[in-house]
Structures are given as C-alpha cells and as structure tokens.
Amino acid sequence: MLVDLDYFFAQCEELRNPLIKDKPVVVGMYSGRTEDSGAVSTANYIARGYGVKSGIPLFLAKKRLEGVESVFLPVNYEYYETVSREIMQIFRSHADAFEQVGIDEAYLDVTQRANGDFDAAKEIAKRIKAEVSNSIRISFSAGIGPNKLIAKIACDVQKPDGLTVITPREVKNFLQPLPVDRLLGVGRKTAAKMEGLGMRTVGDLAKFDVQKLIAVFGRNLGIYFHNAANGVNDEPVQETGEAESISRIATLKENTRDLVIILDKSSQLAADLHRELAEKKLWFRHVGIVAILTNLTIRSRSKTLDSPSNDLETINRVVRELFERFLAESDLDVRRVGIKVASFVKVERSQRQLTKFFVSK
Numbered sequence: 001m002l003v004d005l006d007y008f009f010a011q012c013e014e015l016r017n018p019l020i021k022d023k024p025v026v027v028g029m030y031s032g033r034t035e036d037s038g039a040v041s042t043a044n045y046i047a048r049g050y051g052v053k054s055g056i057p058l059f060l061a062k063k064r065l066e067g068v069e070s071v072f073l074p075v076n077y078e079y080y081e082t083v084s085r086e087i088m089q090i091f092r093s094h095a096d097a098f099e100q101v102g103i104d105e106a107y108l109d110v111t112q113r114a115n116g117d118f119d120a121a122k123e124i125a126k127r128i129k130a131e132v133s134n135s136i137r138i139s140f141s142a143g144i145g146p147n148k149l150i151a152k153i154a155c156d157v158q159k160p161d162g163l164t165v166i167t168p169r170e171v172k173n174f175l176q177p178l179p180v181d182r183l184l185g186v187g188r189k190t191a192a193k194m195e196g197l198g199m200r201t202v203g204d205l206a207k208f209d210v211q212k213l214i215a216v217f218g219r220n221l222g223i224y225f226h227n228a229a230n231g232v233n234d235e236p237v238q239e240t241g242e243a244e245s246i247s248r249i250a251t252l253k254e255n256t257r258d259l260v261i262i263l264d265k266s267s268q269l270a271a272d273l274h275r276e277l278a279e280k281k282l283w284f285r286h287v288g289i290v291a292i293l294t295n296l297t298i299r300s301r302s303k304t305l306d307s308p309s310n311d312l313e314t315i316n317r318v319v320r321e322l323f324e325r326f327l328a329e330s331d332l333d334v335r336r337v338g339i340k341v342a343s344f345v346k347v348e349r350s351q352r353q354l355t356k357f358f359v360s361k
Ligand code: TTP
Pocket: 004, 005, 006, 007, 008, 009, 010, 040, 041, 042, 043, 054, 055, 104, 159, 160, 346, 347, 348
C-alpha cells in the first residue's frame, strides 16, 4: 500500500486555521528577492481549480487567482513535520514493514496482516483512514497493489481521499492504456524518446523488444522499463535512511586567516556540492561551515534559512557570512575548511527514488 497525504502543506495550514478552508490556499516558497518571487509549493484543491499547482511561479498563481479571495502562506516546515510524524506513527502501526518516502508519503507492506487478500487490505486502508481522520483530521489517498510500483500508480487514480485497489489480475489492463510517463523514472525526455520509437502507452512499452530497449537506454534502465511496463517489480518495502546532509572539505594551500583565500576554496567546494544537490534535486534549509585550525581543533557554525533554497548563490552568501563571523571570533589560522548543507526538502522525488532504486540493486 502506498499512502500519500492530500495537498499536504496546504492541508496542514487548513488544519490550524479552518477558516481558510473554503478559499483557495496556496503555500509558497518565497525566495525573498522581491515580494512575489518564488514558487508554489502546493495548493489546496480549490486553488487547483484555478490552475494553481506545485512548481509554478508565485506571481503566476496570483495572476490566476486575481479577483478571488484567496490565502497565500509561506512554507512552515517544522509544523508540517510535526503533523507528518504523528501520522506516520499511525501508518507504521498498521504495517508489517514500513518505508517512509519524504514528508507525506509512505509504503506499507500489509501482505501478512491481510493474509495476501486484497479485500482485507482494503479494509485495513479504511481503518487507517478512519483513525487518521479522527485523531489528526487529515485526509490521504491510498493505492493498493501486488507491488510498490502498482500501489504508487494506483494511488494517483483518485485524489483527494482516494482508495484504489489493483489486484494482480487487473494489473495488465490497468497499466496498458496509461501514458509511459506515468512510470517512475520516465520523464519528459525519456517519454519523447519512447514516442519516437512508437511507444506512447505502457502497453506499447510492454510489448517492445527488450534487447532494443537495452540498446537505446542501457542495460539497467532498459530492463527496468521492460519490467515496470509489465507490472513486474520486486523491490521490498524497507525502512530507509535518506542522506541527512551533504558536505565537502578541503585543505588550504597554506594556513591562513585571510577571508579571500578561505572563500576562494569554499566557493570551489560549494560549486561541487551544488552539482550533487542539483542532480538529486534537493532543496536545503541549513548551511554550515567547518574550520579545522592549526592546532587541529574543529570549529563549526551553521545557519537555518527562513525558507528552503536550492541555489549556489545562497550557499556562498551564507558561507561568507559564517566565515566572517567565525574569523572575527577566533585568532588561530585555519588549516582545512568544510561546508555543509542539510535539512533537505524534496522537490522531485520520483527521480530521486529511481536513483535510489538503482543504487540499491
Ligand atoms: P505531493 O504529495 O506531491 O503533493 P501534495 O501532497 O501537495 O498534493 P497531492 O494531494 O497531489 O498529494 O507533495 C507533498 C508536499 O511536498 C506538498 O504538500 C508540498 C511539497 N512539494 C513542494 O514543496 N514542491 C513540489 O514541487 C512538490 C510536488 C511538492
């Protein structure tokens, strides 16, 4: 079973202020450059009716809601995390194995407690829905299937407050008509490539010669696509720890207290670190520095951002600020410098999940 909390950040906002429930609610990541710069994190379903959705610029959201009484709020991660933690505890208590994927989504293996029976699994989902609704007052959608891949796609069938069950017998008919990009890991580029080869639906992909797929996409991806299109997926539900921080460290050419030299090195580190962030599509909320001094003591400083960021400029700005402050407080030379970003926010988790999938295979 895959469970995904409905319009999560916006639903959390409605939870603590029910008066906004009947209006469009938009939760945004404000970049702080100008009043309206930034992107929509998520929006409630009323706002979605006006074409407001995750990822669009805030000014565009404002434009689409022009003349409509609506509510715009900045993301408040700490609060969403506390709500999420409580709900995840409930989910966990109903599963044989439990795997949280990001702040609002989790896989529950219920095979044993449902005795392998899909009707029983559906009853379990209903019980969890009732419990979460009564104790936390949050709704979610659930997909149930013979494996994680099907459960995930099933969950998207009906939202919000959906419950979709796909039994093994239904898998083929369920998958066949879907566009290829509904499979985890098929993005716009891959979909275009597949279309060029005459594959538009998952059914087309399922029938496509696997050797040809491998020739085009490489062995790992080719086999993955072939299996996925045929509903085959044997990834277990397992507790996984995600990376909590990413860091880089380097030794300076000379021991120094010169800010220019330190920033020169740290900006190289930042550029390299930022490449990894971009690849993993991670946004961060903490930036930190480490200084190893000539007497080998380790000093660190860090800062929490007002809102999540994904840009190199922000890293460099905060790193500079932290080193300036640090140098003002310490009089020893610095030998090695390190930088760190942490408290990640997912943006495009599907791509990340796929990466994880290949790494774990
Ligand atoms: P989703 O589950 O993708 O979206 P959702 O819960 O808002 O809506 P749905 O009812 O379709 O499940 O993401 C969970 C949260 O992650 C979302 O509430 C806000 C955040 N998020 C972003 O900050 N940026 C994004 O681009 C996306 C997709 C989500």
